[in-house]
Amino acid sequence: xxxxxxxxxxxxxxxxxxxxxxxxxxxxxxxERELGLPVHRLDGSPxxxxxxxxxxxxAWLAKTAHERVRAERNIRFYVLAAAPVILAAALLILWAPWxxxxxLGLKSDRPGIAIVNFDNTSGDPGLNEWRTGLPxxxxxxxxxxxxxxxLSYDEVYSVIKKCGLIDADVYSRRDLGRVARAGRAxxxxxxxxxxxxxxxxxxxxxxxxxxxxxxxxxxxxxxEREIPAMVDRMTTxxxxxxxxxxxxxxxxxxxxxxxxxTNSIAAFKLYSEGRRLHLALEYEKSLGLMLAAIQxxxxxxxxxxxxxxxxxxxxxxEEARTYLQKAWDLRENTTLxxxxxxxxxxxxxxxxxxxxxxxxxxxxxxxxxxxxxxxQTMGYCMFMSGDFKSSIRFLEASLLKGNxxxxxxxxxxxxxxxxxxxxxxxxxxxxxLAVHPDNDLIELALFDQDLVKxxxxxxxxxxxxxxxxxxxxxxxxxEADLKLLRGEIDEAASILARHDRTLTxxxxxxxxxxxxxxxxxxxxxVAREVKDYLALARLSYLAGDPEAxxxxxxxxxxxxxxxxxxxxxxxxxQMKGLxxxxxxxPEAQVTADKLEAIGRGSPIRGLARHHLYLKAxxxxxxxxxxxxxxxxxxxxxxxxxxxWENGSNWQAVFIDALAQARFQSGxxxxxxxxxxxxxxxxxxxxxxxxxxIRSFYWLGRIAEARGKKDEARVVYGRFLDLWKNADPxxxxxxxxxxxxxxxxxx
Numbered sequence: 001x002x003x004x005x006x007x008x009x010x011x012x013x014x015x016x017x018x019x020x021x022x023x024x025x026x027x028x029x030x031x032e033r034e035l036g037l038p039v040h041r042l043d044g045s046p047x048x049x050x051x052x053x054x055x056x057x058x059a060w061l062a063k064t065a066h067e068r069v070r071a072e073r074n075i076r077f078y079v080l081a082a083a084p085v086i087l088a089a090a091l092l093i094l095w096a097p098w099x100x101x102x103x104l105g106l107k108s109d110r111p112g113i114a115i116v117n118f119d120n121t122s123g124d125p126g127l128n129e130w131r132t133g134l135p136x137x138x139x140x141x142x143x144x145x146x147x148x149x150x151l152s153y154d155e156v157y158s159v160i161k162k163c164g165l166i167d168a169d170v171y172s173r174r175d176l177g178r179v180a181r182a183g184r185a186x187x188x189x190x191x192x193x194x195x196x197x198x199x200x201x202x203x204x205x206x207x208x209x210x211x212x213x214x215x216x217x218x219x220x221x222x223x224e225r226e227i228p229a230m231v232d233r234m235t236t237x238x239x240x241x242x243x244x245x246x247x248x249x250x251x252x253x254x255x256x257x258x259x260x261x262t263n264s265i266a267a268f269k270l271y272s273e274g275r276r277l278h279l280a281l282e283y284e285k286s287l288g289l290m291l292a293a294i295q296x297x298x299x300x301x302x303x304x305x306x307x308x309x310x311x312x313x314x315x316x317x318e319e320a321r322t323y324l325q326k327a328w329d330l331r332e333n334t335t336l337x338x339x340x341x342x343x344x345x346x347x348x349x350x351x352x353x354x355x356x357x358x359x360x361x362x363x364x365x366x367x368x369x370x371x372x373x374x375x376q377t378m379g380y381c382m383f384m385s386g387d388f389k390s391s392i393r394f395l396e397a398s399l400l401k402g403n404x405x406x407x408x409x410x411x412x413x414x415x416x417x418x419x420x421x422x423x424x425x426x427x428x429x430x431x432x433l434a435v436h437p438d439n440d441l442i443e444l445a446l447f448d449q450d451l452v453k454x455x456x457x458x459x460x461x462x463x464x465x466x467x468x469x470x471x472x473x474x475x476x477x478x479e480a481d482l483k484l485l486r487g488e489i490d491e492a493a494s495i496l497a498r499h500d501r502t503l504t505x506x507x508x509x510x511x512x513x514x515x516x517x518x519x520x521x522x523x524x525x526v527a528r529e530v531k532d533y534l535a536l537a538r539l540s541y542l543a544g545d546p547e548a549x550x551x552x553x554x555x556x557x558x559x560x561x562x563x564x565x566x567x568x569x570x571x572x573x574q575m576k577g578l579x580x581x582x583x584x585x586p587e588a589q590v591t592a593d594k595l596e597a598i599g600r601g602s603p604i605r606g607l608a609r610h611h612l613y614l615k616a617x618x619x620x621x622x623x624x625x626x627x628x629x630x631x632x633x634x635x636x637x638x639x640x641x642x643x644w645e646n647g648s649n650w651q652a653v654f655i656d657a658l659a660q661a662r663f664q665s666g667x668x669x670x671x672x673x674x675x676x677x678x679x680x681x682x683x684x685x686x687x688x689x690x691x692x693i694r695s696f697y698w699l700g701r702i703a704e705a706r707g708k709k710d711e712a713r714v715v716y717g718r719f720l721d722l723w724k725n726a727d728p729x730x731x732x733x734x735x736x737x738x739x740x741x742x743x744x745x746x
Contacts, residue, residue: 009054017052021061023232036060113238114151114185115139116160119170121194121203129269130193130227134202136272137228138189141235143337143373147244151183152373153275158404159183162435173207173214180209183404189238196220200227204234206241215241224265267296271303278306281440283313283472301330305342315473315505321349337373340364344377350564354385355603372398376408383411386605388419388640399431406432406441413445417452418648420641425449440466447478448644452682456486477505481644484509485685489516509686511535516689518726518733533559534568537575542690546582553579566602570595570610577614581621588618609638613654616661625665632658642683649683652691663698672702693722697732700739709743716740 011017017039018028031037038056041049115135120127136153143150151159159182160166165175176188191204200223205216217237219230274289287310293303305327311320324346331342340360347357358381364374379394395412409432416425426449432442443462450459459482466475476499483492493513496506507530514523520543527536537552553576560568573595580588595611616631636658639651659674675695678684684692696719703712716736726733 010051011054011057012049012051014050017050017057020054020057112149112151112183112185113142113187113189114156114159114179114183115142115153115189116156116171116176116179118190118202119192121192124195126224127193127195127200129272130224132276133268133272134191134193134227134231135189136275137231138234138238140335140338141231142238145239148239148242149370151185152405154405155372156183157276158406158435162404176207177209180207186210187242198222200224202227202230202234204237206238228265228268264293264297264300267293267300267303270296271300271306274303274306278310281313281470283310286310287314299330299333301327301334301342302338304330305345308345313472313474324349337364337368337371340367341373341377344381348381348384351385351566351602351604352564354381357381358385358603376405376411379408379415380411383415383418383646385603386418386640388415391415392419404435406436406439409436410441410445413442414448414643414645417445417449418640418643418646422449422452422641440469444474444478445645451481451485451644452642454485454682456482473499473505477509478644480506480509481686484513484516484689485682489513508532508535511539512687512689515539516685516693518690518693518723518730520727520730534571534575537572537579541575541578541582546579550576550579550583566598566604567607570598570607573598574610574614578617581617588614592618606638606640609635609654612638613657616657620661620664625661629658629661629665632661642681644683649681649686650688652678652681652684652688656691656695659695659698663702668702668705672699675699675702693719694732696722697736700736704739704743713740713743716743 011020014028021028021031023031028037028039032039038060039050039052041051115138117131118134120131132153135156139150139153139156142148143152156179159179160168163175163178163182165171165179168175171179171190176190180186180188187206187208189204189206191202193200193202195201200221202219202221203216204219205214207214219233221227221230270289270293274286274293277283277286277289287307290303290307290310294300294307297303304323308320308322308324308327311317311323324342327342328346331339334342340363344357344360344364347353347360358378361374361378361381365371365378368374375394375398379391379398382388382391382394392412392415395408395415398408399412409428413425413428413432416422416428425445429442429446429449433439433446436442443466447459447462450456450462463475463479463482476495480492480495483489483495492509496509496513499506510530511523511527511532512535514520514526520539524536524539524543527533527539533552533556537549537556540546540548540552553572557569557572557576560566560572573591577588577591577595580591592611592614595614596608599608599611612631612635616628616635619625619628619631632654635654639654640648642648642651655674655678659671659678662668662671662674675698678692678695681692696715700712700716700719703709703715716739719736720733720740723730723733
């Protein structure tokens, strides 16, 4: 036995085994546990001294090479959040060092690092992907550190673009200094990659821009398949340069994460290019590359998450859900930050789980205080849950520390708008465009503000520019909305008719178009055709059919409950209560109580307005006018500002009820102000054009009651002109004709 052992080369400690494998001892011990690394012990006990045979280790390496030593030789990289749907729309998330706003618990004195593109020194086209691939992987690895604050890949991309270096192949020391200043980083990391025969050499350099010092080192590997394994060694080297002790390096967060993302070099290259396209809002092209990536690696969680974001951006909601579910199922195969990102956005799919999404973000910030990715995700979660003030705080925090991602500016502008501050929203847009001139995403926020303010020519100019670059559901819907707000209803209908009416954004607009024309009967038919039961409930109620309204409201509530849409549940219950009131049913009070319970237990802010509205309507019917007025006033006080992004265009429903109660109480002055407020709303005609048009009728009634006959004639005439082709029998139309005729006879 001793002779046989003597003939074989032996490594007789973990130190020698780890040196031979070019890994630290802890990693090799994990290889033994998880991947069957062949080591031996003198007496077979776990505490005995270990040794290994080089030939066995070589055979093990050869056997596992095709799997890329999945526990360590992996490809890891950071995925941005898109935007739901929900956002509809698709979301990009960043992290970076934080040095402000102690009140948020976000202060960090960790050194900031910006990792920029590498140089393809040999000029080999086959290595071009690694120019961006290496910094992407290094950013992901170092971004897991509890001791470092790493600018995200996309933040660095934005900084480079701002500095006018987007087309540079090589960065001078001066260029790196500009990047560091713009990104508020202390260090920059870059390098070069080149072929040398059958080998690839990677040069790594780091500049300390405070001390004006630079360090360099080179790594050599056997072809592209070995590059991901080099990233771990490069990460360790950077940490050592930064002064982290060995215990800090081996105990850092990235050593505790599940290290499997993808085992396919080809999948990584496809994903890397797809991410670049996603950042440029090229969702269709990004989608194609991500589909190709998962063909290379069907268990690639971050590619599924990016597929979900791209589908959301394209309005393909069900596909987005399917892909995000797949990412969720595979989330254990990602790094800690990426897993938290997936968990946060997965829980943002349904409003009933928004509380879980917020909890994920809180935990995230506890683990990584001041992490920019967590900050932006928290800001977005707050926006989705209706806490616009908190959303602004977190998004501003992200910007103040150097987050230059266009999505941060966009969502900040939307949060300011929803919080009722259009001027601050405009300022957020201008700040964003100063960094990203002509950026389509930020210009979307500018377009939204132009709609709210009635700047239709400016909005049209933006649309004309966008159509030369891209198309998609978002552009189509905005084009139709602009036509509708300009009063070009037939043109808006024509635009929507040319596209898939099953898309949610298109479907919900179809009944509204008919209602704006005064075609209530046709609006009911269209709502039934597209199965928009919430719209059907309201339209049936307006048509004087409370039984049909009640039936539709029940279906709408069931659908919203099954999908976890709490806001839609509240709207459905509000309509259900109105129908029950019209039928004289005592169930209206039961429905009001249910609305109150939803408002108390929901993570969505402001839902109490629905309970207050129905409570006030019940009070009106019972003769409690003063109590009803107070409830309406409180409901209106809970209204958000207008915002196209989150569909906040329904304020008129509550203001109209308050105005009618004021009119009924004889408070004509305040009733007039409320109706004029309705007419000043920029987005009211998108869903509630009937309320906008009826406001002219009621202003005529107020003018007539005050003895202002000429004014009454003008507003009655305007009302009748707007609904000149309306269905016969609409009570206000018949009443206005009668009153106008009586005024003309006097």
